[in-house]
Amino acid sequence: MALFMKRRRSFFLIISIFWCTLVSAQTVEEVVLLANKQFEQGDFAIAAKEYNRAYFFGFQRKDELSLQIARCYTELNQLELAVDFYNKAYQLSNSDSIKDEAILGNAYCQILQEKYVLSISELLYLSENATPLQQIQYHFLKGIAHYGMHDDSVAYFEFVQSLHLSSSDTINETLLKAEFGKVFRYHKRYNPQRTYVMSGILPGSGQLSVGAVKDGVNSMLLIGGLYLIALNVIQHYSFLDAAIALFPWVQRYYLSGMDKAKELAISKIESKRYESYLKIIELSVPENYK
Secondary structure, eight states, X not given: OHHHHHHHHHHHHHHHHHHHXXXXXXXXXXXXXXXXXXXXXXXXXXXXXXXXXXXXTTOSOHHHHHHHHHHXXXXXXXXHHHHHHHHHXXXXXXXXXXXXXXXXXXXXXXXXXXXXXXXXXHHTTOOTTOOHHHHHHHHHHHHHHHHHTXXXXXXXXHHHHHHHHXXXXXXXXXXXXXHHHHHHHHHHHTOHHHHHHHHHHSTTHHHHHTTOHHHHHHHHHHHHHHHHHHHHHHHHSOHHHHHHHHHHHHHHHHHHHHHHHHHHHHHHHHHHHHHHHHHHHHHHXXXXXX
């Protein structure tokens, strides 16, 4: 029995080696062609599998292959794998063009993961020989990263640079400037600290100032009701009795209302920033990202 199992393992080993050698020697180029076809058709999972087979079987241009595998994983939203292969493409290549494509792809993946600092750090390595299209992508991605970090002035500069290089219609730049004008005013319009203080002076007013009418009215009614109850207790008993009975409740809802107002202001700013972000992207996105 042991002899039979040993021979069986040897048989499968020989068959596996023969099959791998046959595929490697005769069909690796065909595998890449098949993968290219699947990639063009948008079948990224199949394309990634075939590209990986070609990589394993020793396809000579491994830098180009790594780049394609990374692009497949990006489309499949498997971002960590994509980053790994973008790094491989960069390390394996002697071509500035491929290295720059790997850098841009890597930075894009970092942005999708909201790792904005890493994205900007990656973009620092873009070569001086980057093509015009790569330079457009460079400024576009930097704009997104800085916007994500609330570095709005720098983000505006980068988006404008991207538009200039792409020879975009001047109307887009005018609209972009107008949209960033809104972005610069959001924090002033919905200032969280001011909203917090307003709710401390007049409960509910902070919520009303950011458009949260229901929350503002509820806060006014709740705190107002507690104050009326306190006055009634004072009239029938004493100020001390009212303070002991109602002060913890007033303090609790009073302070929570102030905190709620601040949270609503922050949420409002982020909501408005996201609306502007969508418009900014629409105005400045490079052709190959559409």
